[in-house]
Amino acid sequence: MKNTSVVDDVAAPLLRLLLVSVFLLAPTGCRDSGDAPPEVAADLSAPDSAGVEIISMSDSREAERVTLGEPLSRVGWSGGDPPFQALRHGRLLPDGSVLVVDVIARRMYHLSDQLELVDSVGGPGEGPGEFESIARIAAVSSDSIVAYDLTSNRVTTFFDTAVATRQMAEDRPAVFHAPSGVMADGRVFWGIYGATPYKLQSEGPLRAAVLVGDARGEALDTLASVDFVDIVRVGSRLQPRPMGTEGLTAPTPEGFVWASNGLPEIRWFSAEGELFRILRWIEKAEALDDEYWEDFVEAQVVTFTTDVGSPLPEEFVRDRYAGWHPVLPETLAPFLEPQFGSDGSIWLRRRPPLGEEESAYLVVSPDGRCLRNLLPPARFVFMDSRDGSVLGIELNELDVPSAVLYRLEPCSP
Numbered sequence: 001m002k003n004t005s006v007v008d009d010v011a012a013p014l015l016r017l018l019l020v021s022v023f024l025l026a027p028t029g030c031r032d033s034g035d036a037p038p039e040v041a042a043d044l045s046a047p048d049s050a051g052v053e054i055i056s057m058s059d060s061r062e063a064e065r066v067t068l069g070e071p072l073s074r075v076g077w078s079g080g081d082p083p084f085q086a087l088r089h090g091r092l093l094p095d096g097s098v099l100v101v102d103v104i105a106r107r108m109y110h111l112s113d114q115l116e117l118v119d120s121v122g123g124p125g126e127g128p129g130e131f132e133s134i135a136r137i138a139a140v141s142s143d144s145i146v147a148y149d150l151t152s153n154r155v156t157t158f159f160d161t162a163v164a165t166r167q168m169a170e171d172r173p174a175v176f177h178a179p180s181g182v183m184a185d186g187r188v189f190w191g192i193y194g195a196t197p198y199k200l201q202s203e204g205p206l207r208a209a210v211l212v213g214d215a216r217g218e219a220l221d222t223l224a225s226v227d228f229v230d231i232v233r234v235g236s237r238l239q240p241r242p243m244g245t246e247g248l249t250a251p252t253p254e255g256f257v258w259a260s261n262g263l264p265e266i267r268w269f270s271a272e273g274e275l276f277r278i279l280r281w282i283e284k285a286e287a288l289d290d291e292y293w294e295d296f297v298e299a300q301v302v303t304f305t306t307d308v309g310s311p312l313p314e315e316f317v318r319d320r321y322a323g324w325h326p327v328l329p330e331t332l333a334p335f336l337e338p339q340f341g342s343d344g345s346i347w348l349r350r351r352p353p354l355g356e357e358e359s360a361y362l363v364v365s366p367d368g369r370c371l372r373n374l375l376p377p378a379r380f381v382f383m384d385s386r387d388g389s390v391l392g393i394e395l396n397e398l399d400v401p402s403a404v405l406y407r408l409e410p411c412s413p
Contacts, residue, residue, distance in 0.1 A: 055368050057281040060264070063362070063371040068380075068390065068406040075115040076402030082109055082117055087393045087401045089134070090383035092342055095142040098391060100383070100403045106131040108147065108158075115403060121158055122147070129156060129163040136178035138215075139342075140188060146215045148178035148193070155179065157215050166216045174199035175208040175228060179215060181251040181342070183271060187212040189251040190220060192228055200238040206231050210249055210256060210273065223273030226258045232327040242324040243288065245333050250340035252366060259346050259364075262333030266346055266368060279368035285331040293328065295354050297321050335362070341385030349382070363411065370411035380404075 076084045085104040092098055096113035107122040122131050135150035143160040153168045155178075173196065180191030190211040200206070208228035213220035227247045229240035240246070245262030255271040264283035269275050286292075300321060304312040335348040344366030352359035361374040361382060376382075379395040383403075390406045 052275055053277045055277065055279045057279070057371060059282040059284070060362050060371055061284070061373065063373050064411075065360075065373045065375060066408070067375045068377060068408060072389075072405045072407055073113075073115040074394075074402050074404045075111060075117070077396060077400060081402075082120070084109075084401045084403070087383075087403060089137050090391050090393070090403060091137060091139045092384045092386040092389055092391050093139050093142045094386075096387075097142060098403065098405070099137065099139065099145060100391075101134050101137060101147075103134055106134055108134070108137065108145065111403065115405060121163075126152065128165050129158070131156070136180055136191070136193060138179040138181050138188060140182055140215055144215075146179040146188065150178075150193075155215070155217055164216070166218070168217060172196045172199070174201070175206065177209075177211050179217070181340075183212055183251050183255070184253055185271060188215045189249075189256060190217065191249050192226075192247075195229065195240065197237060197239065200231055203231050203233055203238065206240075208247075210269075223256070223271075224269060224275075226267075227260070234323045234327060241327055241329060243332065244329050246337060248338050248340075252344040254344075257340065257344070257346060259338040259340075259348065260333075261335040261337055261348070262329075264334070266364060268368065277368055279364065281371065283334050285334065288328055288330060288332045292332070292354070293325060299354050339382055343386045345385050347382045347385075365411045372411050374408075 075081050076087075082102075083105075084100075084102050086102060087100055088103045089101040090099060097118065098111040098113070098115060100109050100111065101107075102109065106124045107120050109120045110118040112118055121129060122134065124130060124132070126132065131147070131149050132151035133149055134147055136148040138146045140146055140157075145158045147156050147158070148154075149156065153172065155166050155168060157164045175195055176193055177190035178193040179188050181189045183189055190213065192208045195206070206228050207225045209225050210223045211220040212223055226249060229246050230244050231238050232241045232244075234242070245260050247258055247260040247263075249256050249258050252268065254276075255269045255273075257269070258267045264281045266279045267275060268277040297318065301314055301317050304317045305314050332351060334351055336351060339347040339349070341347065346364040348362040348364070350359040350362065357379060358376075361376060363372045363374050364370070376392070377394060381393045382390070383393060384391045385408070388407055388409060390408045392404050392406065394402050394404050396402070
């Protein structure tokens with residue numbers, strides 16, 4: 001099966017909706033060659049009537065352009081390296097070491113700060129410490145890792161010397177969550193993961209709870225509710241609007257943050273769930289016209305009918321997308337699914353043109369006061385950032401994945 005470099009922003013929420021697992025750093029960051037524009041600083045920062053700080057910025061494409069220099073370390077392409085098949089998740093741990101997940105091997109690899117293999121846990125199966133799929137991981141500490149198995153709906157916590165598992169409720173709610181990080185006070189943050197089709201009851205905006213609690217999911221508190229997706233009817237079923245917007249959350253040093261792939265706005269909340277900061281910027285919206293849609297469908301036909309692992313009939317692929325056209329949004333979401341660093345930064349990958357893999361990331365600093373356009377190396381996908389280090393995945397010409405570390409100095413306005 002071809003190891004794709006990024007999950008398409010259309011497929012990601014819909015595959016989660018259908019509960020299908022997708023198997024899917026030089027000492028400093030360097031400015032792009034040429035006359036790069038300055039960092040985009042806040043044009044206006046002032047509280048509104050409710051005391052919420054509003055940060056307004058100009059066009060994000062005018063922000064400073066930066067690149068990543070030579071990698072600090074890499075693992076996966078040399079003899080003796082772990083035989084990675086499909087890396088999809090990774091975290092930089094508090095002690096400087098690294099955790100990456102191979103979703104085909106269903107195994108987590110613990111690497112040193114130089115990306116040398118320390119240990120591995122997991123593997124395929126249904127027993128303690130085994131996985132049918134690994135959909136999300138969270139580092140409670142450097143020696144306590146929580147992993148969510150989407151297929152079995154089970155949470156497994158790996159301690160230094162023990163493994164604990166808990167079966168989640170057999171019947172998932174309309175919006176379900178998975179552990180995705182840790183709050184500053186030690187509570188585990190349960191981020192929005194997906195929706196359960198038969199639990200969706202009506203069309204319109206669907207909001208999702210923001211949950212915190214323990215790693216086992218036994219005592220969860222609701223901090224707030226946020227915008228998740230827009231629900232529409234496609235044929236006889238309800239589902240998130242195809243090619244629509246999706247809002248996701250992640251913990252930050254101050255509380256948690258909400259970001260969307262379609263709205264040029266980011267919202268920060270305190271650890272008590274109070275909104276205290278909003279960043280807004282100018283982002284050009286591209287029309288989702290008939291020409292784009294026809295090209296998109298043709299691209300999906302080529303992708304799914306030529307997949308060497310499990311090709312699909314052309315008629316099946318065309319029928320799948322036929323019902324989408326009446327409920328498509330008028331404009332394209334400018335970004336793919338939001339991603340978040342352990343340092344509180346927000347990484348928004350710009351939607352690449354059809355048929356292309358490469359696109360820049362809009363990187364927002366943890367305080368929302370600085371934007372940069374990061375031009376990544378070829379076939380690079382962001383996984384995490386912490387203390388100036390950036391962890392990513394890169395594929396070579398044979399689609400073999402590697403985990404790679406770069407250095408990127410913090411952004412300051």
